[in-house]
Amino acid sequence: MTTVSSDTLIVGQQATGTDITVPVIRFTGTGNGPSVYIQANIHGAEVQGNAVIHHLVELFNCHPPKGDVCLVPMANPLGINQKSGEFTLGRFDPITGENWNRQYHFDASLIDQLAQSHLNAPEAEVAAALRQAMGVQIDAKLASPFGVKSGQHLALRLQKMALQADIVLDLHTGPISARHLYVPSYAEERAHLFNIPLNIVIPSDFAGALDEASFSPWWQLSDAMAARGRALPVLVDAFTLELGSQEYLNVASARDDALGIARYLQSRGVLDPFELTLPKTTQYACSLDNYRAIYSPCGGQIEYLAPLGEPVSAEHPLARIWHFDALATSLQQSRELRLPVDVIPVLHFASASVRQGTELYKVLTHYYRLSGSDVS
Amino acid sequence: MTTVSSDTLIVGQQATGTDITVPVIRFTGTGNGPSVYIQANIHGAEVQGNAVIHHLVELFNCHPPKGDVCLVPMANPLGINQKSGEFTLGRFDPITGENWNRQYHFDASLIDQLAQSHLNAPEAEVAAALRQAMGVQIDAKLASPFGVKSGQHLALRLQKMALQADIVLDLHTGPISARHLYVPSYAEERAHLFNIPLNIVIPSDFAGALDEASFSPWWQLSDAMAARGRALPVLVDAFTLELGSQEYLNVASARDDALGIARYLQSRGVLDPFELTLPKTTQYACSLDNYRAIYSPCGGQIEYLAPLGEPVSAEHPLARIWHFDALATSLQQSRELRLPVDVIPVLHFASASVRQGTELYKVLTHYYRLSGSDVS
Amino acid sequence: MTTVSSDTLIVGQQATGTDITVPVIRFTGTGNGPSVYIQANIHGAEVQGNAVIHHLVELFNCHPPKGDVCLVPMANPLGINQKSGEFTLGRFDPITGENWNRQYHFDASLIDQLAQSHLNAPEAEVAAALRQAMGVQIDAKLASPFGVKSGQHLALRLQKMALQADIVLDLHTGPISARHLYVPSYAEERAHLFNIPLNIVIPSDFAGALDEASFSPWWQLSDAMAARGRALPVLVDAFTLELGSQEYLNVASARDDALGIARYLQSRGVLDPFELTLPKTTQYACSLDNYRAIYSPCGGQIEYLAPLGEPVSAEHPLARIWHFDALATSLQQSRELRLPVDVIPVLHFASASVRQGTELYKVLTHYYRLSGSDVS
Amino acid sequence: MTTVSSDTLIVGQQATGTDITVPVIRFTGTGNGPSVYIQANIHGAEVQGNAVIHHLVELFNCHPPKGDVCLVPMANPLGINQKSGEFTLGRFDPITGENWNRQYHFDASLIDQLAQSHLNAPEAEVAAALRQAMGVQIDAKLASPFGVKSGQHLALRLQKMALQADIVLDLHTGPISARHLYVPSYAEERAHLFNIPLNIVIPSDFAGALDEASFSPWWQLSDAMAARGRALPVLVDAFTLELGSQEYLNVASARDDALGIARYLQSRGVLDPFELTLPKTTQYACSLDNYRAIYSPCGGQIEYLAPLGEPVSAEHPLARIWHFDALATSLQQSRELRLPVDVIPVLHFASASVRQGTELYKVLTHYYRLSGSDVS
Ligand SMILES: [Zn+2]
Ligand SMILES: [Zn+2]
Ligand SMILES: [Zn+2]
Numbered sequence A, B, C, D: 001m002t003t004v005s006s007d008t009l010i011v012g013q014q015a016t017g018t019d020i021t022v023p024v025i026r027f028t029g030t031g032n033g034p035s036v037y038i039q040a041n042i043h044g045a046e047v048q049g050n051a052v053i054h055h056l057v058e059l060f061n062c063h064p065p066k067g068d069v070c071l072v073p074m075a076n077p078l079g080i081n082q083k084s085g086e087f088t089l090g091r092f093d094p095i096t097g098e099n100w101n102r103q104y105h106f107d108a109s110l111i112d113q114l115a116q117s118h119l120n121a122p123e124a125e126v127a128a129a130l131r132q133a134m135g136v137q138i139d140a141k142l143a144s145p146f147g148v149k150s151g152q153h154l155a156l157r158l159q160k161m162a163l164q165a166d167i168v169l170d171l172h173t174g175p176i177s178a179r180h181l182y183v184p185s186y187a188e189e190r191a192h193l194f195n196i197p198l199n200i201v202i203p204s205d206f207a208g209a210l211d212e213a214s215f216s217p218w219w220q221l222s223d224a225m226a227a228r229g230r231a232l233p234v235l236v237d238a239f240t241l242e243l244g245s246q247e248y249l250n251v252a253s254a255r256d257d258a259l260g261i262a263r264y265l266q267s268r269g270v271l272d273p274f275e276l277t278l279p280k281t282t283q284y285a286c287s288l289d290n291y292r293a294i295y296s297p298c299g300g301q302i303e304y305l306a307p308l309g310e311p312v313s314a315e316h317p318l319a320r321i322w323h324f325d326a327l328a329t330s331l332q333q334s335r336e337l338r339l340p341v342d343v344i345p346v347l348h349f350a351s352a353s354v355r356q357g358t359e360l361y362k363v364l365t366h367y368y369r370l371s372g373s374d375v376s
């Protein structure tokens, strides 16, 4: 039998003295399954993941997980509660501009040392040693007499929980966006299980995001062991799911993404097999360096023409840029934005008014059908 | 024959010394029709009106207006260019919080004086005197040794152009919004011509907006003359059109609103009659005090349930407010927002995360079918 | 003997479900003195009043007040905790632009009714009736099925406490500012007691601020009674104190302002007489319509030249406006800002870069020595 | 004889179609001296450097430079003109959060290639080749069919000018700050000439700032040549000067910093020797890893106690953090911030209200007297 409990974790303190807290829901595993950590809404405007967690709570109540599960909805109160005009200014710290999802910890120098010292240790012992070493570093950082940044207070406390898990899922959304998934390349064969149409396959680099902070140590450890002649699998899976558009909550449609996650969790042995009915989805993928941003070539007001999630041929217009300052003049009143390659638009900017250099779109280029995909 | 010209008007200066300018397009009238002033985008995120002006330019090129027409797209460069995160922070001056559309001028003390001094003057003379007196006041304000606010530099310079017109249209949008129209009650019989589904009938008060600044002097003059026994019609018509949602540009659909405006202009003698094909639209109206804002009773994340522009019966849910901090607790996880009266939702808030007291919806209550409406 | 207690009052709820609370400190009066309400920091960047309240707590512990005292430091958590860059964006609601100190309640239609119904009632009964009537209105507003704005949730709950007091002090600061005091004209003879150098004498209008919401009902009641032949004094005193510059905390210097308040409270019978040593201060005053804002005549970067709080003769430069875009050109590289009248600069803008129309200074004009002032 | 000219450079375009431009002032060198590039105000609130450029223009008019000089005041119009409340939000792009001074270009892979191909080339030829190669890369970036970011449009166009210079100075300020200088370690012996009290000695890393983008290629080239046995000096000097506090303009005091720059330029042969009278200044330095940020251990309101620029002994309080929510409770009402090491505070945060993790101070630790310093 599973037990579920809920608690709040203090992750900061406001100028007024109010504690900043996040809700933490824990299911105790019924058996020996892998442990799972899932969080949502670290970017303040990206609310849809909370609805997915809502469905996962219901699902785990019916289908008890075999490993421990830790769920953190509304993971970033500072980001969620920060408004500027009618929108949530939730992507970066409004004081420093630092992205809330670039402040997790990983010190790569640990890895070689550990590969050396635990070259012949049993897998479980290696894993425990890496978790232990990273935990010590995180605690030391939090205890520094010089202090740490607000974003690190939050990120490091979340990471201490995520660090204990074998599977880490970070639920985001894009601005105006189709659903897409960041897949570490070692786990590409499992990506299709989530049933997400667009997939970006990423390398083992660390730039501060939670998925990277969760898989990079284990991936680099696997590589370091391999260099020493030992085949050690990457012991942790971590994915970032982008569940559509920001500032949009649709609890009914969140169920499909919860079911995709459940299918993935079944494949990893967290959940027992049971029937899951998922919509048929055509799945595409490309590598991270083929996932390209397109910046506006000029200022103007934008009609976003290309539907998200569907292939667009080279030289087909993605957007029309209007120059309403040129009405009734001989100047060009609008121009089309076209690319020299076939693309699938993944997301576009949230505003209709852009200056030169605004990121208008992100697109898959050199994309291919994801292996394992449902559709023939 | 009509002539069209375009120019830029300086409406301010940046800290860096750059002039702040707006485009001004002028059609010279072919005959003795009323003069028209139309502006768009005084709120920086409300771009759709620019596309309507684009269609009006094309339309006036084919169908020359009989009176002079002045068109100002992108009327507020400061608002349009001010971003905060991915959205335009364009509703109020980011320094002071003052709404860009509350800074026009009207000094009601003029009216009684003028009614007295011109009680028996011909209509044209009365009109010229009021325009003259208001122009003098605006110029004096701009020339004050103490200076005027940034918002007034903009508003007063726009108003000097609008002041010359017999018809003033100010093109806006709501946040996430159905199309709606602010109608001064003396002009209610003409409102249906715009073919806008939702209509709010307003009194002669002045709170600083362009429509009010344009009709209030003439309305109050009409009243002051009436009190002295002279029947003087309200000589100026002014409307605020709200053309859907902010941050959204759709040039094709803007054509319908341009045609609605053309139909109204035909009825006023600005355009000669020609065939206009407008979609059939059910039109509702209510008075301003029955146009109600609904503020969130608590904090939470919102599913906006009620479709905009359609009647919702009393006690039918408009929104569901989620408390994802209560997942896996015994606390209430969501609640519905209901109202004790029948309403038509006009617009809703742009973000899914709201604190207690956020304006969630604006709704028509005690609404009725607009007279003259197309639909039987 | 006095007793002191502290509590927190819920004034709102965040999107994440966290209650928004303010601290409330209450001293129970030892005798029959007037009751007092003092709050600070309703504008988020204006922190110095909190330090004054700190000193008042210490002072009341030594010198028990005879009437009940209610103290609310950090009265606006939403404003205090809202950062944009390195500064507190605390003057207005970041969603709507509405000033946090313009959302208090007063319905003037109450007054005539009450003057009529209580024309011959004893003073205490009149006062109780007005407090009762206003409390009922505030409760009804808060209970509306349509809800109220975030700023009203805060303001109305604070006002319910302030409404019970005979003396209301609202502690603010300017941007970069000399200390100044807003004085309702009926209380001008008492203003000097606060020992604040610059004083602005205001009429009985209501525009939504706490001081106005506190004195206007009583002032208008006094006038309405007078019109009916009864001499009823204004039963409540209310002042807004501006204690220097925002974003600046100096606890030691706050003591002088606490002593000024104590001297005023002694004069009203809240505190017993005891020796108070206050610095000698030259005190000036002018009426509200002579308290003038000066808006920048152009864009540029500013050297603020005139020391705050000291008389500046007509045509003496207050600031130099630099045009660094004109370096090495034949254009004007800087210009001086001068006024045609003698002034005392009270405050200036917080930034060095201004667009045309930015409020550069506020100044006393047609100022005079405050009566009762210490200095011969 | 020198000639001076001024021009404007287009560095972007607003949504409204307005070009974004920066002023560019050029002095033609009288002889064979090194060329110089100096810019100011790339961070929008940091205005004081513009006044230094003003003095340099006057100085160069009297004392013609021997090499070409390019001066760019107000280098970032987007940053300067972006207000949020009464302050300039000028440190990062308000859309993306990216620091305006982290977007310059350097592709380190160029260097090894160039060291190989030009191992025996004359110095001037090597320099020309590196400038040529970097220019080609920058042009290619600007011409990408995918576009570049707004911040890169600005940075790359500025960098194309800076790239031509032998000496690059980037004029900044801190938030509330003492004057300090970032010194590449190879140039430490020249640092004292600027007469700036606090100096931070930095390594050859590249993180996107202009000083790094200017010296890193030449420094790494020198190292790469050294590894191949050729002694090539670092051919470009680049410094970031931090000239006090942001949002503060003092043209008179800017003269001293202009004179410090002149003294440095004399030592490099840009200016002929002439008498310069500089104030005596005690100069300290530490290495970048000893330049430490201190983050607030809790939320609260801050009294900044330690004077900037002066040594503070270990355990001496730097600040007092107040908890005004704890007034009249048994909780701690304030705490002191102390460090376990001797420090010199360089700058502190601009606001008095901070959440946990806000950067309160930056301090020199393990500091030492700068060599060459004036003071005995
Ligand atoms: Zn995200
Ligand atoms: Zn609008
Ligand atoms: Zn204030």
Ligand SMILES: [Zn+2]
Binding pocket: D043, D046, D101, D172, D173
């Ligand atoms: Zn800087």
